[in-house]
Every structure is written in structure tokens, then in C-alpha cells.
Amino acid sequence: MNKKTKTGQKKILLQIYNTLYKTFGPQHWWPGDTPFEIAVGAILTQNTNWGNVEKAIINLKQSGALDANVLHKIPHAKLAALIKPAGYFNIKAKRLKHFLSFLANHYSGVIEGMKDNDLHQLRHQLLEVNGIGPETADSILLYSLDKPIFVIDAYTKRVLTRHNIIPEDATYHEVQELFHKSLPADVPLYNEYHALFVMTGKHYCKPKPKCQGCPLEGI
Numbered sequence: 001m002n003k004k005t006k007t008g009q010k011k012i013l014l015q016i017y018n019t020l021y022k023t024f025g026p027q028h029w030w031p032g033d034t035p036f037e038i039a040v041g042a043i044l045t046q047n048t049n050w051g052n053v054e055k056a057i058i059n060l061k062q063s064g065a066l067d068a069n070v071l072h073k074i075p076h077a078k079l080a081a082l083i084k085p086a087g088y089f090n091i092k093a094k095r096l097k098h099f100l101s102f103l104a105n106h107y108s109g110v111i112e113g114m115k116d117n118d119l120h121q122l123r124h125q126l127l128e129v130n131g132i133g134p135e136t137a138d139s140i141l142l143y144s145l146d147k148p149i150f151v152i153d154a155y156t157k158r159v160l161t162r163h164n165i166i167p168e169d170a171t172y173h174e175v176q177e178l179f180h181k182s183l184p185a186d187v188p189l190y191n192e193y194h195a196l197f198v199m200t201g202k203h204y205c206k207p208k209p210k211c212q213g214c215p216l217e218g219i
Contacts, residue, residue, distance in 0.1 A: 010182040012165060015219060017189075020196035023215040027195035030143035032057075036068055036111045042139040043095055043132070044086040055085035068109040072100040095131030102129045111144060119147045134172045142194070148185035151194045152176050155201025162205060163219060 031050070032038035037057065044053045059082045060066040065074055080093040100109075106125065107113040114122055119141065126137035134152070141147040152175045160166045166175055183189060204214035211217055 009165070009178060012163075012219070013179065013182050016159075016163075016216060017193050017196065019215050019219065020200060021192065024196055024199045027192060027199065029191055029195035030139070032143075035144040037066060038144040039099070039111055039140045040066070040071075040096065042136050042143065043099060044083060044092055046088075046092070046095075046136060048087045052085050052087060056083040059083065059085065068100060068103055068111065071096065072104050072109060091131075098130040099132065102126075115145050119149060122147065123149070134176075138176075142187065142190055146187050148187050148190060150176050150179040150183075150190045152179075153194070153198070155205065156194065156197045158207075159197055159200055159205045159216070162209065163216065 030038050030041065031054070032041055040060070041053055041057060044056055057066065060071075063082055065071055065079075065082060071079065076093055076097065079096065080089045083089050083092055083096070086092055102125070103109050103111060122145065123137055123141060126132050126140060127134065132140075138149050138151045141149045142151055152172050157166070157170070157175060160175065160178075161168050161170075166178065179190070179193075183193075200214070200216065204210045204216075
């Protein structure tokens with residue numbers, strides 16, 4: 001997908017990781033007390049920032065609703081009201097309901113029951129759930145279920161594009177394959193690397209780049 005050799009890709013991806021890790025340190029991602037809370041957060045964070053998601057999750061906790069069985073039974077309107085801070089609350093309530101139905105039907109409402117299944121089977125199942133796309137599915141797999149899959153988001157693509165590691169029209173799958181072929185299938189590494197891309201995107205590699213002082217300036 002790009003001009004660099006496989007060895008060169010591996011070298012530069014490791015160089016980027018090591019540079020970002022030295023700059024930002026460990027990120028302790030994903031924020032959440034339980035695998036289920038992390039999965040809910042992954043769905044709610046679509047098209048919004050994490051601060052808004054936190055408010056919605058606090059609402060769910062304070063109402064005693066942050067439980068798969070409780071949320072599965074709660075009326076749509078009540079759920080939408082509780083997650084209103086996350087934005088697009090009616091759409092996201094529907095998406096949460098679809099996920100909760102999937103969880104109830106296949107895993108008796110217990111997300112931990114998914115962990116023993118094969119990564120590729122789980123990913124296929126999640127992508128069949130209405131409203132869950134590749135980034136959300138992979139976030140659930142990596143952060144909730146400790147499966148070795150690299151999450152690709154807008155920050156990751158922006159950093160790699162600006163450093164001429166991927167073309168602008170690279171697909172989600174192509175970018176993901178770059179990491180899977182270049183790096184070991186390691187959950188802590190994938191977890192940390194994705195979080196470090198987010199930090200870089202928030203502080204330096206913004207839509208209008210702030211290159212001066214960026215830890216990747218010399219790469």
C-alpha cells in the first residue's frame with residue numbers, strides 16, 4: 001500500500017511508538033471500571049469527545065442503570081435521556097439497545113463470556129450489530145476483551161498520512177494491516193500505541209497541525 005519496505009515500516013512504527021511513549025508516558029487506557037462500562041463507552045464516544053461520554057456514564061451509574069440486564073430492559077426514552085450528554089442520544093440509545101440485545105441473545109448479558117471466543121469470530125459478530133462499525137468493534141475487542149487488534153481512528157490516520165507512511169485514501173483495513181504485519185500481536189502494545197496517537201492528535205497533529213514542538217517533528 002505504500003513505497004516503504006516491510007522492514008522500514010516496522011522500524012518507523014517502532015520509532016514513533018518509542019518517541020511518543022518517552023514524551024507522554026503510559027496512558028492507562030481505556031477509562032472504565034469494568035469491561036461492560038468500556039464497551040458502553042466505546043459506543044457512546046462515536047462522534048463526540050470523551051468528556052461528554054463521561055457525563056453520560058455518570059448518569060447511568062447514578063441511576064443504577066450501568067448493568068447489561070438493567071439497560072436491556074430500560075425503556076428507550078429513559079435510556080436516551082440518561083445518555084443525552086453524549087450527543088445523538090436517540091441514535092446512540094438505539095445502538096446501545098442493539099448491542100444489549102446481541103449480548104443477551106448470545107452471551108446471557110455477560111460480556112466476560114465473550115472472552116473465550118476467537119478474535120475473528122467475535123469481530124464478525126460485533127460488526128453484525130446495527131450501529132457498530134470497525135473502530136467501535138475493535139475498541140471493544142481490544143479494551144473490553146483484551147484481544148490483540150489495532151484500533152484505527154482519525155488521529156492515527158492523520159499522523160501516518162502527514163508522515164507519508166500511508167496514502168490519504170488508505171482504508172481502515174489497510175491501515176490496520178500495516179500494524180498487524182509490522183508489530184507483534186501484543187495487547188498492551190496495541191492499547192498503549194493507540195492511546196499515544198490520541199494524545200498526539202489532541203495536542204499536536206490537529207486538523208490545523210501544530211508541528212513546532214511535536215515529538216514526531218524530527219521523524
